[in-house]
Amino acid sequence: MNIITPDIDLVVLDAPSNLGLRPPAPGTVPGCYKAPWALRNAGLVGRLGATDAGAVVPPRYVATWKPGDGVRNGPAIAAYARTLSDRLARISGFPVLLGGDCSILLGPALTLRRRGRYGLAYVDAHADFRHLGNSPHVGSAAGEDLALVTGRGDDYLTDIDGLRPYVRDEDVIVLGVRDEEDVRDIAESGIAYQPGSGIDLDRAREVLVRDELDGFWIHVDVDVMDPSVLPAVDSPTPGGLDAAQLTDLLSGLVALPGAAGLEVTILDPDLDEDGSQAALLADLLVSALT
Numbered sequence: 001m002n003i004i005t006p007d008i009d010l011v012v013l014d015a016p017s018n019l020g021l022r023p024p025a026p027g028t029v030p031g032c033y034k035a036p037w038a039l040r041n042a043g044l045v046g047r048l049g050a051t052d053a054g055a056v057v058p059p060r061y062v063a064t065w066k067p068g069d070g071v072r073n074g075p076a077i078a079a080y081a082r083t084l085s086d087r088l089a090r091i092s093g094f095p096v097l098l099g100g101d102c103s104i105l106l107g108p109a110l111t112l113r114r115r116g117r118y119g120l121a122y123v124d125a126h127a128d129f130r131h132l133g134n135s136p137h138v139g140s141a142a143g144e145d146l147a148l149v150t151g152r153g154d155d156y157l158t159d160i161d162g163l164r165p166y167v168r169d170e171d172v173i174v175l176g177v178r179d180e181e182d183v184r185d186i187a188e189s190g191i192a193y194q195p196g197s198g199i200d201l202d203r204a205r206e207v208l209v210r211d212e213l214d215g216f217w218i219h220v221d222v223d224v225m226d227p228s229v230l231p232a233v234d235s236p237t238p239g240g241l242d243a244a245q246l247t248d249l250l251s252g253l254v255a256l257p258g259a260a261g262l263e264v265t266i267l268d269p270d271l272d273e274d275g276s277q278a279a280l281l282a283d284l285l286v287s288a289l290t
Helices: 031-041 044-048 074-089 102-115 145-149 180-189 201-208 243-255 276-289
Strands: 010-015 051-055 094-099 119-123 172-177 192-195 216-221 259-265
Touching: 010 031, 010 044, 010 074, 031 044, 031 094, 031 259, 031 276, 044 276, 074 102, 094 102, 102 145, 102 216, 102 259, 119 201, 119 243, 172 180, 172 201, 180 192, 192 201, 201 243, 216 243, 243 259, 243 276, 259 276
Parallel strands: 010 051, 010 094, 094 259, 119 172, 119 216, 172 192, 216 259
Antiparallel strands: none
């Protein structure tokens, strides 16, 4: 196992893409692209003692879409995945990727697939596993990204450079999922999962720390937290983790052998007018990563 340990330098890279989300209201764009700025404004980079790797600017967001159009902003998402992957490949250290929406996962998944065989800890209230095998149509990639990185979807997104799948089903564990339909779809797929807040790190270790793997990536959608704690997300779902539970989970995952990097997604500063939720998330990340 080619172990990458988290006791090397942290490197923060912004991925402020909202390409994978539907408009929250007519005439508006999803505000999660502002999340890296909000976290930086809360002092995250300095408090982590991290190297600042700057930002990867996404293509233009286009709001128009109808069933049958395929993935919203799909070609732009594919292009962004390539650009983000190339930037991540040049990072020497432990990348902390600040999103943006969940479709940014394609970037690190592609980077790590080029290096070898990597697993995925998918920390999210939703499985983001929509594909034509379980839905009448696809739409927004932030609700499909786990399906995409495991090879379910259009070739231009799932088979970049002939590397499908970027992550194998047996190398994924979904942690914190609590939408009943998502739980059903994941259970039927055979992908490992632990629903709700009863997460056992030993089960994650069984999936992620194996001789077959060169390491694993950590995806964190902050809607895994209960909306009573952090409601500034596009799809708040009751029954989630509190701040202490998420801190413990992330610190435990980062401490596992092979942790190769982490991304944080879906915080929407437009729903956090006083910045208190960004400050809470920054505190949480500092506690978990240092």
